[in-house]
Amino acid sequence: MKCKITNEMGDIVVDTEVVAQYAGTIAVECFGIVGMATISMKDGLVKLLKKDSLAKGISVDLVDNEFQIDFHVIVSYGVSIGAVSDNLIETVQYKVKEFTGIPVGRVNIFVEGVRVID
Numbered sequence: 001m002k003c004k005i006t007n008e009m010g011d012i013v014v015d016t017e018v019v020a021q022y023a024g025t026i027a028v029e030c031f032g033i034v035g036m037a038t039i040s041m042k043d044g045l046v047k048l049l050k051k052d053s054l055a056k057g058i059s060v061d062l063v064d065n066e067f068q069i070d071f072h073v074i075v076s077y078g079v080s081i082g083a084v085s086d087n088l089i090e091t092v093q094y095k096v097k098e099f100t101g102i103p104v105g106r107v108n109i110f111v112e113g114v115r116v117i118d
Contacts, residue, residue, distance in 0.1 A: 001016045001060075001061070002015050003015075020069075022096065023060070026096070028051070030084065030091055031087065032079035032087070035051075039072070039112065046113045057071065065102065066104065067100075067102055068104075069106070069108070070108045071107070072112050073088075073110070073111055075114055077117070085109045085111075088109060089107045092104060
């Protein structure tokens with residue numbers, strides 16, 4: 001899906017896949033987030049995504065001129081899921097708006113697993 005930004009100089013069209021990739025890089029930099037996750041339809045297992053495919057664990061929609069972003073994440077063992085989620089939401093809302101000029105309305109976080117970090 002594409003979103004369009006119009007200003008006095010013209011139109012800018014941004015693919016939501018670009019926003020998802022950017023949001024994924026923001027998320028993995030947040031404390032307590034191990035990475036993005038995907039669930040295998042074949043066997044129902046949760047898989048940690050590699051850095052080059054972070055966008056597969058994120059969905060971005062544009063509703064009423066605001067982004068709605070869903071994250072499927074794996075968190076570190078022993079961290080407060082609430083604190084990690086609050087930090088992720090605040091960081092993503094600020095940085096994505098700064099990056100695109102479009103506000104982020106709703107951020108949904110689905111914790112798909114917990115991992116012990118070595």
